[in-house]
Amino acid sequence: MIDDETLFAWLDGELPQEEAARIEAAVAADPALARKAEAHRALRGRLAAAFDPIAGQPVPERLLRAVRPPAEVVDLDAVRAARAAQTPGPPRKAGWMAAAAALLVGLCTGYLAHSSSTGLTAERGGALIAAAPVAHALDTQLASAGAAAGPVQIGLTFRDAGGAVCRSFAAPAASGVACHGAQGWLVRALFARPEQKDGSYRMAGSADPALLAYVDSIIAGDPMDAAAEASAKAAGWRGAGS
Amino acid sequence: MEAFEQGLIALLPRLRRFAHGLAGSGADADDLVQQAIERALRARDQWQPGTRLDSWLYRIVRNAWIDTARARGRQAKVMLPEEAGAQAGYDPRPAVEARMDLAAVTKAMDQLPDEQREVLLLVLIEGFGYREAAEILEIPAGTLASRLARGRTALLALLGEG
Secondary structure: OHHHHHHHHOOOOOOOOHHHHHHHHHHHHHHHHHHHHHHHHHHHHHHHHHHHHHHHHHOOOHHHHOOOOOOOOHHHHHHHHHHHOOOOOOOOHHHHHHHHHHHHHHHHHHHHHHHHOOOOOOOOOOEEEEEHHHHHHHHOOOHOOOOOOOEEEEEEEEEOOOEEEEEEOOOOEEEEEEEEOOOOEEEEEEEEEEOOOOOOEOOOOOOOHOOOHHHHEEEOOOOOOOHHHHHHHHHHOOOOOO | OOHHHHHHHHHHHHHHHHHHHOOHHHHHHHHHHHHHHHHHOOOHHHEEOOEEEEEEEHHHHHHHHHHHHHHHOOOOOOOOOOHHHHOOOOOHHHHHHHHHHHHHHHHHHHHOHHHHHHHHHHHHHEEEEEEHHHHHOOHHHHHHHHHHHHHHHHHHHHHHOO
């Protein structure tokens, strides 16, 4: 007879190898026990699927500020004053601006490091645009055709208030929204997808609630249906903005 | 930026998820995380470099939650979701499904005793081993195992097979 605590410890990988093998054999030999183990495995999966998107959301600005309080910025002035006192001549504005910029970059490291290291985006003329694999998917894939074979999945296609055609996408490491403009697909929002314990990323189909909230905030009207998506593609995704 | 702040910022997404599970609503959760950040910064000398920063911070979040939300008494618990509302209208966006499931799971977890819920959160969602979870909660390993077993069984019954 295997009690609940032992079964759960086995499911959670908490048993030493020998005992784990014993429980595994017992579960394999007992259909009722196997069903119970499966139900609890599914429960754990459901909890993770429900809660994980929270860890994928951008951290609210006020929490980042709580870690790096504005006092830090005031300190920059002090640094500038000290530097000006040391070096004759007018204070070098570029110096402290660079320091302030570095501080900002520090605050945003989570995003910036992510988007550049994953190769999802590129910079063109100061704008963040979708890099090749994402741009290709945005150009060619129809969400109505079902899941794509490639790493990038397209979600919704819709127009924003300015009339531009926008599409949500999901790549292994991040999901986001891009809108078509003169320069190509302009990335309007990017959300990191949390890495799973086994090193893999969440399935592309499970969109981030933060992404959905963003879509809700810029969408004008309803998402396009299959016919509208196809005709937007035929028109080269051109909207009022491109 | 110092390693302490960097570590703290890197852990914020996970701490928010944990706080969300404890508080049961997004707004309260961020208040809780903010309080925990303030406490952690004040107490930073008590953290020993080389020990796990995550365990230390989870304990602070959990203690902040005990001191405030629990003392105030949790908001009137909303009972089971209206079955009708759950399926009203079809939205093709997959995130809607995840969001509804978070609401359903949160409501079910709200019905568990606090001491079972915090154990479930740490082990099943935050992925801590039994030993680390017991240390965070400052309870014996046997107590952790029995709360985990009771909470899990109750939650499965509340959520059903689906």
